[in-house]
Amino acid sequence: MNKKNLRYVAIAFVIFYLLSSPTAAAHVVNNAISQLGNAGSQLSSFVNALGT
Numbered sequence: 001m002n003k004k005n006l007r008y009v010a011i012a013f014v015i016f017y018l019l020s021s022p023t024a025a026a027h028v029v030n031n032a033i034s035q036l037g038n039a040g041s042q043l044s045s046f047v048n049a050l051g052t
Contacts, residue, residue, distance in 0.1 A: 018025045
């Protein structure tokens with residue numbers, strides 16, 4: 001399988017997951033966004049610590 005086919009399979013799996021259990025998918029998205037926010041906060045703290 002080449003990368004293009006693998007990409008289509010991954011997209012199809014995500015669509016299937018979203019349609020089959022939207023509540024669980026919402027939790028996954030919420031957790032991912034929360035983790036990105038935490039990562040941004042930690043990066044901000046790191047950069048601020050470099051400046052002091």
